[in-house]
Amino acid sequence: EVQLVESGGGLVQPGRSLRLSCAASGFIFDDYAMHWVRQAPGKGLEWVSGISWNSGSTGYADSVKGRFTISRDNAKNSLYLQMKNLRAEDTALYYCAKDSSGGKEFDYWGQGILVTVSS
Amino acid sequence: EIVLTQSPATLSLSPGERATFSCRASQSVSSYLAWYQHKPGQAPRLLIYDASNRATGIPPRFSGSGSGTDFTLTISSLEPEDFAVYYCQHRINWLYSFGQGTKLEIK
DSSP: OEEEEEOOOOOOEOOOEEEEEEEEESSOOSSOOOEEHHHTTTOOOEEEEEOOOHHHEEEEEETTTEEEEEEEEGGEEEEEEEEOEEEEEEEEOEEEEOOOOTSSEEEEEEOOOOEEOOO | OEEEEOOOOOEEEESOOEEEEEEEEEOOOOOOOOOEEOOOOOOOEEEEEEETEEEETOTTTEEEEEEEEEEEEEEEEEGGGGGSEEEEEETTEEEEEEOOOEEEEOO
8 A cells, every 4th residue: 555654844934944754655666756745725736846766857846946855765765855945835735746657647645744834 | 837727616516416627728738637636634636647547446437538728527426525626737847737626515
């Protein structure tokens, strides 16, 4: 059974940093690209960032480019999101998501972890 | 950037009725469109990929159709557990876009 478990969320002041983690199990982690997707309160889904299976390629939404860094450790079956210079508009539920075999959609998601940016 | 526009914003129906969701792309996306179901407090669930293929474990009452710029998700006969928010999604290179969602509520 595929499981994705996020951790590392919480309350943080504007301008500070936070690192999210996602522990993956139930599939061959280093066969798939991985992603972070978020949902701000009362809003829809927004893709944040993705990373290829071997970390050779990454992508970011314009809203986080230059502030967030995605990484992975295939030996630990783990995905990370380093978030710097956080803003109030980064407040959201952050989901870890697995790339599908077709590479165009997300076939498994975690339960999400809440990040609140507020003074 | 491809913009996905979903309609209606809210759909009010009763169990047993047919639900039809629309997703329109600002330019052709061929058949590369996915649909998700999202319930409060739960992880989003992939329903349909490549416009018309049901994901693993998705019941046959869910079907997708369309190509180019116009796509439809249909639930043939609503079950109580189907009331949720539905999103369409597309990817081109490292740009992943979601529609704004359609909320399916009980009438």
